[in-house]
Amino acid sequence: GGEITSLFSVCGGQLRCEENINEKSPFWVLNIPSEDIAKGIMRRTVCAKSIFELWGQGRTWKELHTSLKNYPTERMNPYLQRDSTYKINVYAFNKTLTHNKRIQKIDDLEFLPFKGKVNLKSPEHVFWLLEDYGTDPNNTPEKPFVLYFGRWLADGQRELIDSYSVKKRHFIGNTSMDACLSFIMANHAQVRPNNLVFDPFVGTGSLLVACAHFGAYVCGTDIDFNTIHGRGKASRKNQKWRGPDENIRANLRQYGLEKFYIDVFVSDASKKIWRKEKLFDAIITDRKFRLKSGIVQPCIILLQCVFQRPPLHPP
Secondary structure, three states: OHHHHHHHHHHOOOOOOOOOOOOOOOEEEEEEEHHHHHHHHHOOOEEEEEEEEEEEEEEEHHHHHHHHHHHHHHHHHHHHHOOOEEEEEEEEEEEOHHHHHHHHHHOOOOOOOOOOOOOOOOOEEEEEEEOOOOOOOOOOOOOOOEEEEEEEEEEOHHHHHHHHHHHHHHOOOOOOOOOOHHHHHHOOOOOOOOOEEEOOOOOOOOOOOOOOOOEEEEEEEOOOOOHHOOOOEEEOOOOOOOOOOOOOOOHHHHHOOOEEEEEEEEEOOOOOOOOOOOOOOOEOOOHHHHHHHOOOOOOOEEEEEEEEEOOOOOO
16 A cells, blocks of 8 residues: 555645555545546556546445435536447456356446447446455355446556566566566655666666656666676576676666666665765665565555545535
8 A cells, every 4th residue: 555655645645544445455445636646646556457436336236326326417427428438347356257247237237327329449438347256266255245336547557567577678687676566666765757766775777777767867886796787697597698788777778768877886885975965866775685685575456446536515
C-alpha cells in the first residue's frame, strides 16, 4: 500500500488514514477527490492493475442491484446516452467462469438504463462486473464474497515490468534489482520530472533507470570500480567478459533516457564527500548493496482499485 499512498502525494491528493483498506484483498475501495488524480496514480503505479469508478457493490446480487439502483442517475447519465457505445466485461478473482456464465451475469444487469449501442471492439465506455472469491485457490466458494460494478477509468503500468526487464537489459550484474521493485522504490520516493536523484550504492543502475523513466536526472556512486566502469567478468551465461559498452549510461541509452544521465563515480559511502546543504530531491538505494547480503523481497499485491466519487452534497 505504500506505493499507492506515495502516489497520492505525487498526484496532488492524500490517502486519508480512515480509509478502510485490507492489504490482503485484491480489491481496494478508495475515496479519491477527482478522476484526474485517479488516472494520474495509474500512470505511475506498477502494483495496481486497474481503477474503476464504483457505481455499486454488495455481498449478494440483491445487494448489488439495490446499490446500483441507489446510485445517482445524474452521474450515470453522461455514459448512458443514445449516441454512445459501451460494453460490459466480467472479471472473477480466484475463479474461472465459463463464457455462458459470463453472458448470463451480463444479462442479469439489463435493469441498468443503458441507451447506447453495444460495441465490443472499440466502445467509448467500458464497464466491469468484478467478483471477489477470496484468495484461497484450494477453497473457492460457490458464490463471491463481494460483487462490484463500475466504469473503467485506467490501467496501471504493469507492462513496464516486462519492457524494462533486466533479462533484456544491456548491462547487468549479479545484484541488479528487478524492474518491478525499481519502479516501486521510485514511486515510494515520489520521484518527479526534473528532480535530481542520487543512489549511493548504484551498482548497475537499475534504480537510476526507473527514476529516469519518470523524468528525473540521475547520478550515483559505488565502491566497486569494475561495476562503475563496466569492466571485469560478465554476469551473463556464455559470456566471459563484459563488452566495451556495458555500463550504466548504455542502460539509459537503451531506453531513450540518456539525456537524464549525469554521471556515476567510484566512492566509499562511509567517507564524507558532499557539502552540508541540500543537493538532491531524493536519495534512493537498495540496502542489499549496503549490507552485502540478500534481503527478502516485499510481497507485490496486485490491486484492483475501485474509484468512488465523493458525495454530491457533503454534509
